[in-house]
Amino acid sequence: MTAGVQWTRKDLLGLKDLSVDEIELILNTAKSFSEVSQRDVKKSPALRGKTVVNLFLEPSTRTRVSFELAEKRLSADAIGMASGGSSMTKGESLWDTIANIEALKVDIIVMRHGSSGAPHRVSNYTHCGIVNAGDGINEHPTQGLLDIFTLREIKGKIKGLKVVFVGDILHSRVARSNVWGLTKLGAEVVICGPKTLIPWGIEELGVKVVHDVKKAIDDADAVTLLRIQMERQNETLFPSIREYASTFGLTLQLFKRAKPDAILMHPGPVNRGVEIEGALADSSQSYILKQVTNGIAVRMAVLYLLSGALKNE
Amino acid sequence: MNKLNGQSLKNLLIKNARIIDPVNSIDEVMDLHVQSRKIVKWGKNLQSDDAETMEAKGLCLMPGLVDLHVHFREPGYEHKETIESGVQAAIAGGFVACVAMPNTRPACDNAQVVKYQMERANLLNFNLLPAGTLTQGREGKKISEMAEMKAAGAVAVTDDGNWVVDSGVARRAYEYAATYGLPVMTHAEDPTISLNGVMNEGIVSTKLGLRGRPNASEDIATARDIELTRLCQCHLHVQHVSTRGAVDMIRRAKAEGLSVTAEATPHHIALTDTEFVKYDTFYKMNPPLRAEEDRLAVIKGLEDGTIDAIATDHAPHALEEKDLDIEKAPFGTIGLESAFGVVMTELYHGRKWKIGDVIRKLSVVPSEILKKTNLGRLKAGDHANFILVDLDLEWCFEQKDIYSKSMNSCFFGKKLKGKVLHTFVKGFQYTL
Numbered sequence: 001m002t003a004g005v006q007w008t009r010k011d012l013l014g015l016k017d018l019s020v021d022e023i024e025l026i027l028n029t030a031k032s033f034s035e036v037s038q039r040d041v042k043k044s045p046a047l048r049g050k051t052v053v054n055l056f057l058e059p060s061t062r063t064r065v066s067f068e069l070a071e072k073r074l075s076a077d078a079i080g081m082a083s084g085g086s087s088m089t090k091g092e093s094l095w096d097t098i099a100n101i102e103a104l105k106v107d108i109i110v111m112r113h114g115s116s117g118a119p120h121r122v123s124n125y126t127h128c129g130i131v132n133a134g135d136g137i138n139e140h141p142t143q144g145l146l147d148i149f150t151l152r153e154i155k156g157k158i159k160g161l162k163v164v165f166v167g168d169i170l171h172s173r174v175a176r177s178n179v180w181g182l183t184k185l186g187a188e189v190v191i192c193g194p195k196t197l198i199p200w201g202i203e204e205l206g207v208k209v210v211h212d213v214k215k216a217i218d219d220a221d222a223v224t225l226l227r228i229q230m231e232r233q234n235e236t237l238f239p240s241i242r243e244y245a246s247t248f249g250l251t252l253q254l255f256k257r258a259k260p261d262a263i264l265m266h267p268g269p270v271n272r273g274v275e276i277e278g279a280l281a282d283s284s285q286s287y288i289l290k291q292v293t294n295g296i297a298v299r300m301a302v303l304y305l306l307s308g309a310l311k312n313e
Numbered sequence: 314m315n316k317l318n319g320q321s322l323k324n325l326l327i328k329n330a331r332i333i334d335p336v337n338s339i340d341e342v343m344d345l346h347v348q349s350r351k352i353v354k355w356g357k358n359l360q361s362d363d364a365e366t367m368e369a370k371g372l373c374l375m376p377g378l379v380d381l382h383v384h385f386r387e388p389g390y391e392h393k394e395t396i397e398s399g400v401q402a403a404i405a406g407g408f409v410a411c412v413a414m415p416n417t418r419p420a421c422d423n424a425q426v427v428k429y430q431m432e433r434a435n436l437l438n439f440n441l442l443p444a445g446t447l448t449q450g451r452e453g454k455k456i457s458e459m460a461e462m463k464a465a466g467a468v469a470v471t472d473d474g475n476w477v478v479d480s481g482v483a484r485r486a487y488e489y490a491a492t493y494g495l496p497v498m499t500h501a502e503d504p505t506i507s508l509n510g511v512m513n514e515g516i517v518s519t520k521l522g523l524r525g526r527p528n529a530s531e532d533i534a535t536a537r538d539i540e541l542t543r544l545c546q547c548h549l550h551v552q553h554v555s556t557r558g559a560v561d562m563i564r565r566a567k568a569e570g571l572s573v574t575a576e577a578t579p580h581h582i583a584l585t586d587t588e589f590v591k592y593d594t595f596y597k598m599n600p601p602l603r604a605e606e607d608r609l610a611v612i613k614g615l616e617d618g619t620i621d622a623i624a625t626d627h628a629p630h631a632l633e634e635k636d637l638d639i640e641k642a643p644f645g646t647i648g649l650e651s652a653f654g655v656v657m658t659e660l661y662h663g664r665k666w667k668i669g670d671v672i673r674k675l676s677v678v679p680s681e682i683l684k685k686t687n688l689g690r691l692k693a694g695d696h697a698n699f700i701l702v703d704l705d706l707e708w709c710f711e712q713k714d715i716y717s718k719s720m721n722s723c724f725f726g727k728k729l730k731g732k733v734l735h736t737f738v739k740g741f742q743y744t745l
């Protein structure tokens with residue numbers, strides 16, 4: 001189906017801009033890369049001679065390590081830059097930082113930034129390919145793609161699946177990327193949380209908002225739990241962690257309302273006892289660690305496709 | 314930087330201009346004679362043996378524009394704008410008088426700063442009309458020294474940019490301002506609702522993953538200020554109205570006979586929040602660009618008289634400040650140089666307004682709100698404060714059109730119809 005599609009973008013900024021064909025091209029490419037990580041020698045020469053800078057201007061462990069592994073397994077030369085160790089703490093502007101990285105003849109910049117739209121703004125200023133590794137509360141496209149990849153791997157399809165997101169949707173770039181991607185691919189997306197954690201007018205993006213977590217997960221094919229992002233909140237959005245856990249926390253018992261073969265996902269980090277009961281996180285229906293593994297293949301696919309497009313420019 | 318040089322008018326006869334002056338009920342092709350920087354008279358086929366003549370066939374001569382809302386940043390933020398560069402931008406846009414907002418550093422909360430600003434502008438031969446603060450340091454706690462500021466020349470009081478959140482303080486400040494007949498200019502916005510929003514809250518902010526400022530923040534503040542006006546019997550001037558809710562409330566307040574006036578900006582008339590799609594901080598302003606329904610409500614408000622004036626909210630910021638992260642970049646767009654073109658394009662050409670109504674919103678009514686009857690009309694014996702414009706000239710707004718020290722315009726690349734060609738301020742002629 002995606003045989004005829006050519007990847008032409010130098011950047012991956014979000015799933016909002018991607019066509020169905022482009023999403024499927026990434027997923028199919030990721031499938032072939034997932035095999036590399038199964039080998040004894042986990043190495044492909046696809047990005048040999050390419051340089052990738054991981055510019056993480058906001059704390060990250062999972063995503064950062066996943067990207068670094070993806071780069072190494074593609075034989076790229078990978079360098080890390082974090083806000084703490086960079087000149088940006090000395091007052092250098094983002095634009096100057098990017099210009100300096102470009103002057104070092106870097107091919108791709110993987111960028112995490114606390115401000116929504118930062119990679120979009122930067123992408124117009126540089127010839128380097130930009131991979132958005134999370135911008136503010138806007139998008140986290142590789143996370144969205146790896147969630148969709150995992151779902152498709154287990155369910156064999158996306159169209160018609162009922163996929164539920166529970167938690168802090170307002171501050172979740174993971175939820176936004178998933179919503180853009182899943183709705184394009186024909187899933188039935190349900191969003192659940194108190195009104196204070198739901199973005200204004202999200203229904204217009206083709207999702208259903210349900211405030212009762214029981215109703216939300218009825219007959220679900222997949223449930224993704226989102227962490228309460230304490231660090232992004234400077235206003236009162238719910239009364240207490242205790243009440244949140246008792247009203248929106250997911251338990252083994254509650255999860256039985258979903259389909260018998262439903263899968264549970266979580267982008268991490270998991271707050272056991274808050275949004276999820278520990279036993280559920282460890283259950284056989286939990287694919288949290290599978291997501292982590294798949295993340296590498298998806299990121300390899302993205303880097304591979306971008307570097308191909310950069311070559312053609 | 315661009316620079317306009319003024320020529321002191323000794324003896325000039327402007328021939329065959331279409332002179333439009335709503336106050337004097339004039340709209341006729343005539344001549345106008347200026348001598349020793351002052352208007353002598355206007356009429357058909359004026360003759361003067363010794364006057365220099367200027368052919369103005371095809372151009373309109375109208376009262377110079379009056380802006381109720383500019384930020385000239387001096388003292389304290391001279392890297393964004395100075396009174397000199399701000400005045401240049403004003404003249405380039407056809408403005409002959411501007412009300413300068415007091416969010417300087419130090420804030421214009423005492424007579425000394427008022428005097429300083431006026432002296433600077435007097436040297437530049439410009440009608441700068443300082444607004445003083447409502448509260449000391451714009452902190453919303455203690456009333457400013459309004460009596461002394463008024464005596465020094467302040468024309469209004471406002472904490473623009475900051476709404477006085479404490480309604481008790483606001484009540485006393487509005488009452489005190491009413492004592493001295495100073496209009497209270499309110500930036501009606503409840504900051505506890507706007508919080509850290511960077512754009513209008515709506516479907517566009519949801520799609521872009523940006524924090525929003527809902528209409529309610531403006532509506533709630535407008536409602537309170539209208540009720541305080543009822544209580545304090547002050548003159549409330551609502552700045553940069555941007556929501557349909559605020560337009561409705563102001564309409565009702567006027568119908569009830571309260572002393573409320575209001576202004577709208579060219580950018581809220583011309584643009585909506587969809588401009589934000591590229592995360593371009595040049596579209597980050599406060600109040601934010603709203604939804605189409607709000608834009609149309611603001612225009613309707615202008616058309617039915619609910620909104621009295623068009624003011625630019627000219628808010629210069631240095632490029633390195635605007636280049637910051639969306640959350641950190643300051644709010645505001647410059648507007649003086651583009652205002653006339655935008656208003657003509659949107660309202661005169663776009664909505665078939667009468668030219669007299671354009672002049673009313675941009676000149677006559679602002680001068681009446683300020684009680685400056687030497688402005689907003691032609692007056693024999695007074696300084697020449699008027700403009701010569703081409704109503705139909707098509708042009709594209711570009712960087713070269715900017716005279717401000719800052720370049721943060723939300724109108725770059727916009728095709729405009731209608732342009733100011735000459736500005737006459739206090740008897741000096743500036744040719745663009």
